[in-house]
Amino acid sequence: MIYINGINEQISQRPPFQMIDRVTELVPNESAEGIKCVSVNEPHFLGHFPGSPIMPGVLIIESCAQLCSMVIEADKQDDKLYVLLKVDGFKFVKPVIPGDQLMISVKKTRAGGSIFCFDAEVRVDGNIHAKGSLMFTAVDRESVYKR
Numbered sequence: 001m002i003y004i005n006g007i008n009e010q011i012s013q014r015p016p017f018q019m020i021d022r023v024t025e026l027v028p029n030e031s032a033e034g035i036k037c038v039s040v041n042e043p044h045f046l047g048h049f050p051g052s053p054i055m056p057g058v059l060i061i062e063s064c065a066q067l068c069s070m071v072i073e074a075d076k077q078d079d080k081l082y083v084l085l086k087v088d089g090f091k092f093v094k095p096v097i098p099g100d101q102l103m104i105s106v107k108k109t110r111a112g113g114s115i116f117c118f119d120a121e122v123r124v125d126g127n128i129h130a131k132g133s134l135m136f137t138a139v140d141r142e143s144v145y146k147r
Contacts, residue, residue: 002026002070010070016043019063020104026070031107034067040098055096060130061087064120068106068134072116080138082116090132100124106134114138 002010002023013019025033038055045053065084072082096102103123110117114137122130 007070010073011066013066017062018066019059020066020070023067023070029071029108029111031105032067032071033106034070034104036063036102036104038096038098038100038102042098045098053098055100057090057092057130060092060096060102060122061090061132061134063102064104064106064118064122064130064132065134065136067104068108068116068118068120068136071106071108071118072136079141081141081144082136082138083144084134085115085137086135088133088135090130092130094124094127094129096122096124096129100129102129109133 004021007020007023011018011020019036020034021037022035023032024035040053044056044059048054048056069082101124104120106118106120108116109119116136118134120132120134121128
């Protein structure tokens with residue numbers, strides 16, 4: 001079990017953009033399971049949608065991506081930044097609302113060179129709410145801001 005302080009040591013995101021509250025299982029370079037507790041106090045609910053708050057799909061994907069980064073960064077190279085390259089076949093089966101606890105599972109399906117692929121699944125109360133695939137690539141950290 002990895003709690004928030006341990007997560008902070010492994011990923012760069014911080015509130016309000018940190019989307020993983022707890023990691024319940026981590027198999028470095030293979031898979032992970034984690035939890036995201038959805039609170040009505042999160043800033044995106046002010047405008048998405050007033051009176052009927054629904055978590056934006058892109059933030060559900062980001063939750064999955066942050067958990068994937070913990071799997072990838074088991075072999076962390078300080079000069080590399082792992083960025084989302086592709087989102088494929090993501091389906092949002094049921095809406096995520098305040099009070100939900102997202103149980104996120106990610107499993108690496110392919111890796112080669114600087115490419116990492118994952119399947120992700122998001123459940124609430126045992127029911128699938130979203131699923132799809134994510135692809136990441138490793139880039140030189142200092143190249144991100146060169147134009």
